[in-house]
Amino acid sequence: MLGEIQIMSEFLIRGKYLVTPHVNSDSVSVLSDHGLHQKNGRIVKVAPFHELRSRFPHLEVIGSERQVILPGLVNSHYHQGFSFLQLGQPDRTTDTYRFQGAWDVDPYLEHLYGAMQMIETGTTTVQVIYDPGRGRDPLDELSTSKVIKAYLDSGMRVCYAPEIVNQNTIIAGPNGGEREFAASLPTDLKRRFTRFFDKEHLPVEELISRNEDVFSKYSDSNTRLRINVAPGNVHRCSDDLLIKLRDLALKHKTTMHIHLQEWYNQLLYGLWAWGKSPLQHLNDLDFLGPNLDCVHSVWVNDKDIETMARRGVSVSTNPTSNFRLQAGITPIYKFLDKNITMALGTDEVGLNDDKDMIQEMKLLHKVHRLPGVRIPPLTASQVFKMSTINSAKVVGWDDAIGTLETGMNCDVILMNLDHVEYPFLDPNVPTLDAILYRGRGIDIDTVIVEGEIVMNDRRFTKFDKNALYRELGGIAKLPLDPIKSDLNDLRQEITPYLGTFYNENSTPTFNSEYIFNGEKNS
Incomplete structure (x- = not known):
């Protein structure tokens, strides 16, 4: 079934909510019980899901009433x-x-x-x-x-x-x-x-x-x-x-x-x-x-x-x-x-x-x-x-992605709402706030790019994650790159000289947007 969904040129997407910003507006819309119709990688229509289902009863449906539809x-x-x-490089300040x-x-x-x-x-x-x-x-x-x-x-x-x-x-x-x-x-x-x-x-x-x-x-x-x-x-x-x-x-x-x-x-x-x-x-x-x-x-x-x-x-x-x-x-x-x-x-x-x-x-x-x-x-x-x-x-692509408006490319993610809403969430909490505060990366269930499903039920459709991990794990068995090994040695040797060169005893004297507690009174 997954393979069939992956190659479909036309289907419906549904969710409990559909969230989208707008190209020429500061607003973000949160639409309840909405969905979208995509065909050949483009969004054809955004509407209440019952309207879409009534008009296209034969199309496959991706998503459910337990998910929110978001732009990728x-x-x-x-x-x-x-x-x-x-x-092998811990965080550095330079x-x-x-x-x-x-x-x-x-x-x-x-x-x-x-x-x-x-x-x-x-x-x-x-x-x-x-x-x-x-x-x-x-x-x-x-x-x-x-x-x-x-x-x-x-x-x-x-x-x-x-x-x-x-x-x-x-x-x-x-x-x-x-x-x-x-x-x-x-x-x-x-x-x-x-x-x-x-x-x-x-x-x-x-x-x-x-x-x-x-x-x-x-x-x-x-x-x-x-x-x-x-x-x-x-x-x-x-x-x-x-x-x-x-x-x-x-x-x-x-x-x-x-x-x-x-x-x-x-x-x-x-x-x-x-x-x-x-x-x-x-x-x-x-x-x-x-x-x-x-x-x-x-x-x-x-x-x-x-x-x-x-x-x-x-x-x-x-x-x-x-x-x-x-x-x-x-x-x-x-x-x-x-x-x-x-x-x-x-x-x-x-x-x-x-x-x-x-x-x-x-x-x-x-x-x-x-x-x-x-x-x-x-x-x-x-x-x-x-x-x-x-x-x-x-990135120069705002004419095609970033919103879920008609005519845009169908780049969509579906987030499960179980963790967001359960066991309890005050119904007065704004939906977008709830998603940002309580939603997590692991709640992403489905990812669609240009109408193609590239992840479904958290399973990748275009490559094997376990096989990739096995290949990456083999890196540790390879010999160290001699050039990079030499560079690591060089970095360690020059680091003590950087403090003097950077005048590290001097500190910023302006444009400190976020000051330490009490700094203004010191």
Whole structure:
């Protein structure tokens, strides 16, 4: 029966509730006893279920009165299948985590594993910023094909962008970048570090040409695939590279995603290099615009936010990542006050070391709560929009996904309501609040992407989870990657010198959105 449902071109979906944001509205609708009619991957009609059943008595029905129909969640920022911890790297406060671990994991298996974790917790679309680690080529043709194939084989919708850099990949702070840091090291360690970081960077023209090849090969090749552009960070890209990547995105009418002022040290690098914040430097380059997503944006000040609002950029926030990597907390209320589009991503460091967007939504909902009553907490509707239609806009797909309106693609998840409503729930509790407070990733029963059922009754229809686990488990039997093993040794040796280089005794003196208790009175 499952196989028959999977390939059906037309069926009905029913639920006790149907929840959807709207493209041109701030509202989120919660419709009781509704369902939808999908045909060939598109939503044909949303209506009370009894009306749909009366009109289409012959069609198969997916879902039940014990479930809620939701749009598939959209993860606006993500990198890799395995977490840093799985690869042998505990959480780090600086970019040294980019040395990665000592295991060489096949990109296909790793990203199929990531897709699996996202599907089973309700994510149907992901923006993948592919970063294979320092010393590895993000534009390698074989790796690119494997990563893309993993998501398409899983049934997910994927926006793919290789992360492009040509300088300061790991270190940037108040005293400069990697070359300045290398100059501060003892002679032998300087030699080893310099030999390591010099070998990665390709000429700008070659980076652009090979990125163009990705567009040529994959654009319009699959209805569940988009190619986007991802400059790694302001300090990781030369001005020439930034400008050419901007032009590449404009040429292909696609979105760009850049890490921005994630750590305080990155802001300080901007003051050292340009005498202004990295955001203001991007503004000088005419880089900012409505197609740009500024990821993290933790250490931005009021002037930066005014500029971002004026230029129409969006922001993807990653609250768990910001906590685990000790970056800080995004000033989300200031962004919202300026009507800046806010989206939500997991990065790859979830609270449970997974890719659970529902849990990320819960953390987002709870962490931005200031003492007192002057600023109310985020509403469930705001959080829900950030993880659906807003994230769809950020990845460039808001014309097709993110809502359950007529004509949109049928990207749908069904959540069981047993845990949400039982043993008791006051009937006056708003449905969306109940889902956000009490719903869990493991309550996702069914996942549908473009009308295709990719998970049903928590069983995957397009790959074997147990077989994937067996293959991944075999990694421990493989020899350590000698290059990555050497990088781990190098990371440990340079770490003691970073404190001095980053002036760690200095602390942020402004833009501290969330202060420690009593700090104002100290």
